[in-house]
Amino acid sequence: MSRTATTVLGAPAERREAREKAAGHARYAAEHTPSGCAYGWPVPAAVARGRVTALGTADVLAMPGVIAVLTHENAPRLGEPDDPTLRLLQDDRVPHRGWHIALAVADTLENARAAAAALRVDYETEDHDVRLTARHPGLYTPEEVNGGFPAVRERGDFDGAYDSADVRVDAAYDLTALHNHPMEPHAATAHWHDGRLTVWDSSQGSGSVRDALAQLFGLDRKQITVVSEHVGGGFGSKGTARPPVVLAAMAARHTGRPVKVSLPRRQMPAVVGHRAPTLHRVRLGAGADGRITALAHEVVTQTSRVKEFVEQAAVPARVMYVSPNSRTVHRVTALDVPTPSWMRAPGETPGMYALECAMDELAVATGLDPVALRLRNEPDTEPDSGLPFSSRHLGECLRRGQDLFGWQRRDPRPGATREGDLLIGSGVAAGTYPVYVVPSSASAHAGPGGVHRIRVNATDIGTGARTVLAQIAAEALNVPLDSVTVEIGSSDLPRAPLAGGSSGTASWGWAVHKACSQLAGRLADLSGELPSEGVTVTADTREETGAEPAYARHAFGAVFCEVQVDTVTGEVGVRRMLGVYAAGRILNARTARSQFIGGMTMGIGMALMEGSTMDERFGDFAERDLASYHVPVCADVRSIEAQWIEEDDPHLNPMGSKGIGEIGIVGTAAAVANAVRHATGVRLRNLPLTPDKVL
Ligand code: MOS
Numbered sequence: 001m002s003r004t005a006t007t008v009l010g011a012p013a014e015r016r017e018a019r020e021k022a023a024g025h026a027r028y029a030a031e032h033t034p035s036g037c038a039y040g041w042p043v044p045a046a047v048a049r050g051r052v053t054a055l056g057t058a059d060v061l062a063m064p065g066v067i068a069v070l071t072h073e074n075a076p077r078l079g080e081p082d083d084p085t086l087r088l089l090q091d092d093r094v095p096h097r098g099w100h101i102a103l104a105v106a107d108t109l110e111n112a113r114a115a116a117a118a119l120r121v122d123y124e125t126e127d128h129d130v131r132l133t134a135r136h137p138g139l140y141t142p143e144e145v146n147g148g149f150p151a152v153r154e155r156g157d158f159d160g161a162y163d164s165a166d167v168r169v170d171a172a173y174d175l176t177a178l179h180n181h182p183m184e185p186h187a188a189t190a191h192w193h194d195g196r197l198t199v200w201d202s203s204q205g206s207g208s209v210r211d212a213l214a215q216l217f218g219l220d221r222k223q224i225t226v227v228s229e230h231v232g233g234g235f236g237s238k239g240t241a242r243p244p245v246v247l248a249a250m251a252a253r254h255t256g257r258p259v260k261v262s263l264p265r266r267q268m269p270a271v272v273g274h275r276a277p278t279l280h281r282v283r284l285g286a287g288a289d290g291r292i293t294a295l296a297h298e299v300v301t302q303t304s305r306v307k308e309f310v311e312q313a314a315v316p317a318r319v320m321y322v323s324p325n326s327r328t329v330h331r332v333t334a335l336d337v338p339t340p341s342w343m344r345a346p347g348e349t350p351g352m353y354a355l356e357c358a359m360d361e362l363a364v365a366t367g368l369d370p371v372a373l374r375l376r377n378e379p380d381t382e383p384d385s386g387l388p389f390s391s392r393h394l395g396e397c398l399r400r401g402q403d404l405f406g407w408q409r410r411d412p413r414p415g416a417t418r419e420g421d422l423l424i425g426s427g428v429a430a431g432t433y434p435v436y437v438v439p440s441s442a443s444a445h446a447g448p449g450g451v452h453r454i455r456v457n458a459t460d461i462g463t464g465a466r467t468v469l470a471q472i473a474a475e476a477l478n479v480p481l482d483s484v485t486v487e488i489g490s491s492d493l494p495r496a497p498l499a500g501g502s503s504g505t506a507s508w509g510w511a512v513h514k515a516c517s518q519l520a521g522r523l524a525d526l527s528g529e530l531p532s533e534g535v536t537v538t539a540d541t542r543e544e545t546g547a548e549p550a551y552a553r554h555a556f557g558a559v560f561c562e563v564q565v566d567t568v569t570g571e572v573g574v575r576r577m578l579g580v581y582a583a584g585r586i587l588n589a590r591t592a593r594s595q596f597i598g599g600m601t602m603g604i605g606m607a608l609m610e611g612s613t614m615d616e617r618f619g620d621f622a623e624r625d626l627a628s629y630h631v632p633v634c635a636d637v638r639s640i641e642a643q644w645i646e647e648d649d650p651h652l653n654p655m656g657s658k659g660i661g662e663i664g665i666v667g668t669a670a671a672v673a674n675a676v677r678h679a680t681g682v683r684l685r686n687l688p689l690t691p692d693k694v695l
């Protein structure tokens with residue numbers, strides 16, 4: 001049964017590729033095997049800093065099935081990339097442990113793996129420094145931080161206002177590095193033929209991978225096709241081209257055969273980005289009524305020696321609360337560590353952990369209820385820019401959430417609720433994530449027999465992008481949903497941005513909406529006389545998306561959480577969690593809920609079990625697989641629910657949507673930590689809250 005267009009947008013439509021995925025027919029990047037395909041296995045550096053001085057390539061070439069060993073001595077020369085993490089096998093430097101220094105290529109995966117393991121590598125080592133401290137001598141203030149934000153913002157007189165405040169909170173929070181670990185590891189299959197390069201890559205945006213390959217291999221973009229049809233998650237780690245696709249293309253050029261490189265999970269922590277560790281100091285000064293008069297959020301973080309990436313963790317403090325006198329600062333140092341990058345809501349996730357725990361500390365210090373404290377500090381305009389909000393319903397999220405959660409029944413005294421060995425507590429935190437939109441193009445085609453085809457190089461990383469784009473098209477064309485087919489996931493399709501920054505649906509959807517609206521107009525002009533070849537319209541949104549925004553645009557949310565703390569084992573369990581979001585119009589109730597609770601689940605992981613610790617002696621992350629890097633499983637997530645406010649915001653895009661991919665993780669870890677403090681009366685400021693910390 002087809003739905004009519006008036007109900008299609010917002011409906012809980014099922015994922016279009018659901019059956020294909022469940023039946024195993026959906027093919028991921030590593031599942032394309034052109035005839036004659038060889039297999040590459042990367043060799044990671046075994047030292048944290050130094051030079052490769054000798055390689056036992058000849059011995060390995062004599063092993064069964066080995067076709068080639070690519071190293072800096074024989075690999076194809078690459079053009080200078082914008083992203084220096086892709087400058088692979090070009091020289092003998094080892095900038096961090098795990099950096100790829102060779103690629104073994106063989107006829108089978110097993111032979112490639114054996115060859116990589118057997119390769120003898122001699123190094124000249126140098127002392128390494130992988131330890132981040134708040135007083136690291138290498139700390140500097142960068143020009144800007146991730147997202148293009150200024151590293152430092154000062155408004156008013158923070159020091160004066162803080163010194164004269166009635167109530168002061170001054171707290172430090174340390175967050176460990178975190179790793180994205182999507183279910184599907186990074187993989188690519190590359191094939192050169194007739195001077196063209198075709199790759200299947202596990203990527204969040206095949207357009208930017210194609211651009212990177214063009215730069216590296218000195219090709220015209222038209223000579224390259226990158227396909228990312230089905231992608232098993234990325235959380236930001238697949239937002240840029242990664243070593244597998246570059247190594248596969250190099251090896252395919254070198255050997256003259258198609259080559260597949262599937263990154264072993266244990267190599268991922270070193271080469272596909274991660275959330276950098278952050279050290280926070282938050283100071284809040286307030287009147288006795290809880291109204292904030294002074295706010296400082298100072299962040300110290302690290303980057304690698306390969307590339308500067310600065311986690312913008314103090315940026316959300318510029319958005320959240322009334323703060324006439326504020327200071328937000330980032331400082332960074334380059335260490336001999338892997339290069340950090342985007343991980344789900346970079347900046348907001350660690351920043352809002354610290355800020356929302358500090359707000360909880362201010363609630364305790366002022367004796368105010370944590371919800372009431374936040375409501376008291378709602379700003380009229382965005383504190384940093386002074387711009388009006390396009391819409392801001394954080395207050396509604398908090399109020400709706402406290403009703404649904406039963407917050408009013410909470411005994412504010414810490415440690416007051418006990419069930420046998422268990423201490424029970426509840427906590428709340430707010431979340432925010434900016435609205436990003438990027439120019440996109442798309443085409444819409446109407447053919448005989450009432451069929452409609454949308455083409456746009458969107459990527460579905462498991463979110464349901466295909467499905468929601470079909471809904472947007474059906475609504476704009478005023479046709480049944482099942483008359484619309486959607487082609488995405490190839491750089492040969494109309495150019496479109498990556499699935500990142502929670503901007504995908506807004507960006508692609510705007511172009512789809514525009515193309516479909518124009519197509520509907522053309523069809524109306526033809527009054528039923530459709531030519532046999534049909535009608536095709538291509539549209540792009542450069543103009544619409546280019547204007548300087550007159551409004552501050554952000555999604556908001558409030559997370560409520562109840563925990564139990566086992567006083568015997570130190571285990572923390574989340575008993576129930578509720579998120580209430582204000583994220584514009586929700587375009588698919590089913591996939592949106594999945595996005596929200598997926599983000600919240602990742603926030604539970606951050607609060608309770610996820611963490612990458614740096615082994616200082618070896619200069620390496622200690623947790624390099626899912627046996628040691630623990631993520632939440634079903635038993636860790638007992639009751640989790642997401643709700644949303646129907647938000648009508650005319651300043652976004654024709655669909656009225658804000659992004660929903662990242663807001664769910666923001667604030668969640670703080671809600672858990674605040675609940676643990678309420679349960680126990682003890683404030684633990686460093687995550688994850690593993691039993692060793694809790695006991
Ligand atoms: Mo998201 S971290 O922008 O893919």
